[in-house]
Amino acid sequence: MTELSGADILIEALCDLGVEVVFGYPGGAVLPIYDALFRSGRIKHILVRHEQAATHAAEGYARSTGKPGVVLVTSGPGATNAITGITDALMDSIPMVVITGQVPTALIGTDAFQEADTVGITRHCSKHNYLVKDPAKLGATIHEAFYIATSGRPGPVVIDIPKDVQVATARYAKPGPIRHKTYRPQVKADQPSIEAAMDMLAAAERPVLYTGGGIINAGPAASQLLCELARISGAPVTSTLMGLGAYPATGPQWLGMLGMHGTYEANMVMNKADLVVCLGARFDDRVTGRLDAFSPHSRKIHVDIDRSSINKNVRVDLPIVADVGHALEDMVRVFKARRHPKPDLRAWWTMIEEWRDKRSLAFTDLPSDIMPQRAIRALWEATHKRNPIITTEVGQHQMWAAQHFGFEAPNKWLTSGGLGTMGYGLPAAIGAQVGNPKALVIDIAGEASIQMNIQELGTASQYRLPVKIFILNNEYMGMVRQWQELTYSSRYSESYSDALPDFVKLGEAYGWKGIRIQTMGELDDGIAAMLDYDGPVIVDCRVAKLANCFPMIPSGAAHTEMLLQASEVSGEMDDEAKALV
C-alpha cells in the first residue's frame, strides 16, 4: 500500500465517510488540505466570508439534512472565529466536524504566527477534540470523530491538524465499524422503564407530551412515532423551540410552543398536568420558568440520551436513558401490546379548550403599520404549501416566527436555541440551501441580527443559492428593548438600531434582488415578488416599531404568571428578577 500525505488521508477519509460538502475558508495552516481538495475534486467546498458563518452553514446543512456538517478553517483566527458556531452546535446538539489547521508541531507553544491553542480553547465548547501529531493516526481519528459527532447526543468534534502532519505521509485504510473503548451511548431503553412509563401514561388523567430537539435529531421516523404515541394516548403535545415540527402544527393535539414565549394553553397544561412525558428535551430555563413552581402537580418521565440531562434542573420520577426514537418505538409497541384503552381525557381537554379560548397569540392589526406577527402569518400563507425551510436570527422575530409560522414536518426549522446566536440565520440558510437545492429556504431576520453575518450575502451570490432573507425591521434590538421596558422603566440603553444600511441597495450591491415593504397594502405583493424571483432576495419589511412579543413569562416567574399583552408590562423589577437571565 502506498503512503498518502496527511492532507490526502483527510480527503480520502472524508470521501469514505460520505462527505459531499465542506464549508470553509483557506489560510496558511491549511494550504496542504486545500491543495488536496483541489486535486481530488470529489468534495464540494463552499467558501464563506467569515469562519463563524462556516460553522453556522454546517449547522444549517446538518439540521436540514440529518447529515453531519463539516467545517474546514485555518489555525489561529480561523479557529477562534469558529468558536461561536462550535459552541452553538454543542448547545443545540448538532452533529458537526470541524477541521482546523495548526502550526507545525515543532512550532506549537512558541507563539508562532497564527498560532492559537485550539484544543485548549475548544475543549469545553466541543463534544470532543483531537490534536493529531502522527499522520498514521489521522485516518482513524477522522472516522472516530464522525462517529462521536453523530452518535449518542450529537455535537461538534474538533480535529486540529498541524501543517507538517498534513504534509507527512502514512498509510491509510478505511476502518471497519467503530467500537469505541470508552464511549458507548445507551441507545435502547431498558424494557421495564418503558412499560412503567406506558402504564403511567395510560393511567394519567392530565398527561402532556413535552418534546424537544432530540426528536428531530432522532430522525423523521421519530416524529412519526411521536404522532402515533399522541394518537393512541390522546395526550396534548407541546414542544420546545428546538423541537418544532416534530408534531405538526395543524395536528389536533398541538398546543404550540411552551416556555417563556410559549402559548397560554401550553404553559397552563404544564402547570396543571399530573404526568409530564419529556421526550428529547432538557428542562431548559426558558422552558421551566421559576423552578419551584414548574409543573408542581405532575409526575415526570424524562427520556434523554444524555444521562447528565436527567435531574439537572428538574427532579424526575422516571428517568429513561435512550435514543428518543428507539424509546418512542418501544413506547408505541408496549402501549399497544398491553392493550391499554385510549384514556378518557375529555375533562382534561375541556380545560385545555378553555385555555385555548384565551387566544394568547392574538394581536391587533394596525391600519397602516404592519404588525410583525401579521408579516409572519402572511409569509406562512404564501409559502407553507411549498414546505419551506425557515431559519432565524435571534430576538423578537425568532419568537414570532416560532409562534406564528406553523411547522408541519421535522428538519424545516433551523434556529439557534441554546446559545441564542445572532447572525445564525443567514449562514444557516446558506447551508440548508446547499443541502436542499430545490427547497425554498427563508431566513426570517431582524435588522440588527442580520448585520452580524451580513457578509454572507456574497457566499449566496457566488454559489447562486436562491435563499430569501425576510427582515422584520423595527429599528430596534427588539428583545433587548422589550426587556428594558419590562425591567428598566423603558430606559433604552443602546437598543436602537441607528445608522441602518439601505438593505435593498445593500442586497443589490451583492447581486441580490432587494424589496422593501412598508405598508399593509404592500405585504402580500412584496412576498409574492420575493417568491417569484429565481435567485436570492432580501426583503426589508418595515414593521410596527414598538410591538412586543407575548405571551411572556418574565424571568423568575411561574408558568401561571404569564403576561398576555403589553398593558400588563410594568416598569421596574427588583434585584432578584434583574439578576436572572
Add this chain to the structure above:
Amino acid sequence: MHITQAKETRHTLAVMVDNEPGILARIAGLFTARGYNIESLTVSDVTADKAVSRITIVTSASDATMEQILAQLDRLIPVHSVTDLTALGPHVERELALLKVSGVGDHRIEALRLADVYRARVVDATTTSFVFEVTGGREKIDTFVTLMREVGLCEVARTGIVAMARGAKAV
C-alpha cells in the same frame, strides 16, 4: 440582593480515564466550567500497559450537584468509569506528606518524638534539619503539620488523597 449557598457534603471519587494528553485539563476544566469544587486531585497510571490512569478527586457538593458531577464526568469521551467511593460505603483514604523541620537543640528532640508518635519516618537529616515522611488520613496529616509548626516546620509537600473501597470488589 444576597446570594445563598446550598449545603454541601464531601465526596471522594475514583475516575478511570484513558492516559492521553489533555485528560487532566478535561477533568479539571469540567470542574471550573460548571462551577464545581476540587479539594484534592491526584492522578497516576495504574495498568501494566500504562494506558489507563486513575484520578482521585475530593469534592464538596450538594446532593443534586453531586449527581451532576458524576454524570458530567461520565460523559467525557475518554472516561472509562466514575465511582463515588463515599456513596459506595467504607473506603480507605490515604495521603503522603513530606515535612521539612529546621532547628537545633530541644526543637530537634521534640520533632523526633512527635514523628515517632505519628509514625513518620526520617528520610533526610542534617545537623540543622529533618525531612519527615508521613502517611495517613487527611486529619492525621493536618494534625501532624500543625504540631510540627511549633518545632520549626519550614516546608510542606502533600500528595493529595488516594482512596480505595474496602472489601474484595474492585471498581
